[in-house]
Amino acid sequence: MPGNLDQILKIDVPVVVRLAEKQIPLGEVLRLVPGAIVELPKSADAELSLLVNNREIGCGTAVKVGENFGLRLSFIGDLKSRVRALGPSDDGMSSDEAEKLAEAMLAGQL
Numbered sequence: 001m002p003g004n005l006d007q008i009l010k011i012d013v014p015v016v017v018r019l020a021e022k023q024i025p026l027g028e029v030l031r032l033v034p035g036a037i038v039e040l041p042k043s044a045d046a047e048l049s050l051l052v053n054n055r056e057i058g059c060g061t062a063v064k065v066g067e068n069f070g071l072r073l074s075f076i077g078d079l080k081s082r083v084r085a086l087g088p089s090d091d092g093m094s095s096d097e098a099e100k101l102a103e104a105m106l107a108g109q110l
Helices: 002-009 025-030 078-086 093-108
Strands: 017-018 050-052 055-065 068-074
Touching: 050 068, 055 078
Parallel strands: none
Antiparallel strands: 017 050, 050 055, 055 068
């Protein structure tokens, strides 16, 4: 595996910043129109979740970077939990597999 580590580390993965979640009745969804406001149950200054493979790996606060938004991280999980988040969505990779891959990554980055 260490021989392929450089190639693995170059793979693009989707990163999502989750503002908030809310469940609303389907009827309300069907009545949404441009300009409608969906109020979210989260204060404007609350931390946002950072997700990879639909799994939370950290959190932070929204910042402006030029004309774009960014996320200033206040917490990021350890390498093992971040590697585990990259595994399959169903059961994830085993703890041993995540541990071995995290160790290989650390060895390659030192």
